Amino acid sequence: MNILIIAEQQHGALKKASLNAVSAGLSLAQKAGGELHLALLGSGIGAAAEELKGYGAKVLHVVDNPALKDYLAEPYCEAVAQLAKSLNAVYVGAASTAVGKDLLPRLAAKLGAGMATDVLGFEGSGANVLFKRPMWAGNVIAEVEITTPVKVFNIRTTEFAAAPKGAAAEVKAEQVQLSGSYKTKYLEFKPVKSARPELTEARVVVSGGRGTKGNFKPVEELADELHAAVGASRAAVDAGWVPNDLQVGQTGKVVAPELYIAAGISGAIQHLAGMKGSKVIVAVNTNAEAPIFQVADYGLVADLFKVLPELQAAVKAGK
């Protein structure tokens, strides 16, 4: 039985989330009793392939094709579907990144497969593995069965530690037939430039909410002192104070850093859905009744404009 995990690269660099997906693939291979195959698609992706091959998969299929330079659902879907079919893959998965979320449901439809989103773990064995996944903003954990012969899923990266280095995979350069007639065209990408660590990869995250009243300076300065990423609640993002990309929650990024500091965030269930897997949670809020304190390991009922600079100074002094 073959398991196919689709890895992801951006501008030729392997995405870290792919290593979490590889780890999910290895765990599934153990439960289901199959062999792990990886796929990497793009144009000029030799270096990323070289990196990806060293994580214990059996085969790494590399589709290096100029037509796959910028990610678009239609050609990627065609290419992956061909690979999955030629391998008779029973399980096809990826990380729940923006690309994973866009591509996999379309791929599932092409393969006539059912799909589970944001998978947290696998239960059972063989071809009858059940998928654990969150519903209702993580208020409920469901076990779902995919009844089709092919099963598609994407995984929540915070639930699977990045795969450790392992035996080298056999690398196969694959040719795919691309129809070339697509309804979508890639026009441009506007990156959010930041010198800070990426939100989903950072060891520490400092997030601000409506309580910052639009002044993210104390949040950012504390983040920099801790070499942390900056996150935000939906309220802060909707107000245009920080880029969309920083939203933590049910419908934003899901993070599980070692330390999550929530400042001026009330702790709505949709926000908690994106951070309650963090190892240690600190909440700073002027309202002692704020729900964020119900999940915080350490709470400070105080004004963030007073407390964050103090905390920053203390961290600096302790270095």
Next chain:
Amino acid sequence: MKILVTAKRVEDPESKIKVKPDGSGIVTEGVGYKINPFDEIAVEEALRLVAKHQGEVVVVSIGSDKVQTEMRSAMAMGADRGIWVKHDGPCDADLAARLLKAVIEKEKPDLVLLGKQAIDDDQNQAGQILAELLGWGQATFASKMESLESEAEAAKTPGIAIDGKSAKVVREVDGGVETLQVELPAVITCDLRLNKPRYASLPGIMKAKKKPIAEMAPAALGVDTAVKVKVVKLSPPPGRKAGIIVPDVATLVQKLKSEAKVI
């Protein structure tokens, strides 16, 4: 231009969701229902697009007779008419997409707008599946360059730019925003920052009562209602142990250093 937009009935995001003791479902007593927030954004965008380009907004919902309430909410916002696909029983994203495809083949809209995800099952799949089944292009997670506090938003400018044959869509992706051009007809799924949905006005609510809702049955649409994804069991998420309130920053730092060992 004819726009088809979906309105799923979901539990109010403000209500507290609890699993039944036997794990067979969620406790529905005391839970409010409303149109999926992402679908509300889709309805708003559809209304802005027809305000600019003329045309008609058709709202579709799949579910029991109760979903007519959410269709009326969409019509109170301004949608012209409704199509109710009557289906009790489980409906995964795949079945929703197959039913929508059948409706779309009858209605032949120029554009189909969905929410990016339904906040009950949180699957984030139906739009992408639908696009593949129709052989159309997809643009998921539609957003806009301007913020929700911008003048463009205050002026109710649509975030999706349409030139007759194609649509330009700004998408929220990892690390920034991307712009795609997609040929019409197309499937577009809406994210949070695309717009701020309007409130229904009183005259809107009155008018909505008289707007037509056509009823369709899956069998008549030629759609098999078997689902591909079955929910076997529900359970509550693992809880977090309640923590402590610390009096000051000094205590916090000391705890983070010696107890939690994270700084």
